[in-house]
Amino acid sequence: MTHIDIPVLIVGGGGAGLTASMLLSTLGVKSLLVSAQASTSILPKAHVLNQRSMEILGDVGVAGRIYAVGTPPENMRSSAWYAGFAGAQPNAGRRLARLEAWGAGGDNPHWKAASACLSTNLPQIRLEPLLKQRAEELAGNAIRFSNELIDFEQFDDHVVAQIRDHVTGQDYTVRAAYMLACDGGKTIGARLGVQLQGLRDVAREVSVYMSADLSRWARDPDVLIRWIWVPEAAALSVLVPMGPTRWGPDSEEWVFHLNYPNEDPRALDDDRVEADMRAALGIGDHPVTIHKISRWTLEGVLADTFRVGRTFLVGDAAHRHPPTGGLGLNSAIHDAHNLCWKIAAVLKGEAGETLLDSYEPERRAATGRNVQRSVENAMNQFGAGPSLGFEQGGDPAANWACIDRYWGEDAGDIAYRRNVLKLLATQSMEFDELNVEAGFRYTSGAVIGDGTPPAETPDDIRIYEPDTRPGSPLPHAWLEDPDGNRLPLMSLVKPGRFLLIAGEDGSAWCDAAASLSTVLGVQIDAVRIGHADGDYRDPRSNWARYRQISRAGAILVRPDRYVAWRNPGGSDTPRTELADALSAVLGRALAA
16 A cells, blocks of 8 residues: 655545645645546536636636637527427417526626626536646646545544545555545545535436537527426426537537426436426427436535534535526635635645634635525526416416417506516526625635725625725726736736735835735735826726725735735834734734
């Protein structure tokens, strides 16, 4: 049996584990990733990647590859609801309503103002190979699939794990300072006594991954997700294109989701599922090649703790979401981003162990909200059925007669149509949840509150109000360097480095940051930003709108682009104030 010593052991090779590996590599921390699976995902599963996730994936050098093969913006501007899909009924396939989704492909100015990155869409079956390829470029042979965690034991200052290589049949041990449980909750959490709390078995879902030419029926090339109300079954089904080389109505592959009542035996029979799929879509014996039928339950659960000793739960090991809102994979990526810079800072001696205590309160609050929002999105979708007048188990002809009223012109039909449109408009809570995706704020020991109240927003789901209150994500703004080159503010935050942003007259803060960085061994960059003066210019005054500091003030931004501390004005003792702030954030006594 061989033995490996490594700073970080990552267990699991999905989105969470591969993101953690890439981030640690860019931070100069060696890690070993092991996955019991022989390959990355064989299912499309999660597919929407939000703006914050694309920022993070840009940090590790893989965002460009994802954009190159992901859904073009013009094919994911909207989501829409339909009365059936195809078939003999006169109104089969007619659209009921359409909503802008994920910033309307870049057209929504509020989403454009939130980030330099667009949301995109790429099914996991094609995303994970890109992540794995990049992780291997950064970490070499430290990415090991078909390597299963068999056993582990935690000690005060390390973890020892036994790994089995299923290719060679050999066992080996790994000694690591920290272990990241990115295994989807399959093994490690249960072994540590972690409890997943929340809603389970809300519904039984069956997903059919298939190749088919549906272009004659799949209208609306701007629509990514089609929500199909099926009068024959009085049920909601979902159809999503999966590319790989064409998107929109011409997509070569699709996933179709059917809902079954719990304990319905039909869901376990592949032949029956295919028949139900064909009936729901109304495509009869149209040629379809089914690649995989998968079954899963809709649930929204959250781990009661995200850390046990030297093991951290990341991604699905810590939280599981209904797919509505696309928050599951994105939350996993954000977990890794929050945690990895902290582990790197501790391993390099820049921070004390207490910095790691901030992972759980920050991410558990954020993901808890995401789980809640995902469940609420799903419940709101299912709630549309009664408003359409559908009766579960009722006569299909009666259900069609009811929904046909949507296109009628008498007073009762107009009232019916307006009521349906009003209800479906509320689903912007899923497709325009900008504050959920971009505005989550942290409270922990790694954030130094300044006593200011949280900003009020007219809508806590849809309206994101950027600010620099400690704990907030760094707002987006386009800047110019001294030569007039345009760049986003986020690009000034480098991996593993703090960024001090001062006003035009904040040279004393910048001098203090440079001095402390050299003397204390803490990596800090410092810049002055003003409309016409400073190291970078703010030509549109967007940064001036958000910064909430004076020309002599300063903001300290963490390596994960969250505001750690701010001083709105000048100071007679900038070195002392900044050293105190860093001491509090890093959990390490630093003397100015």
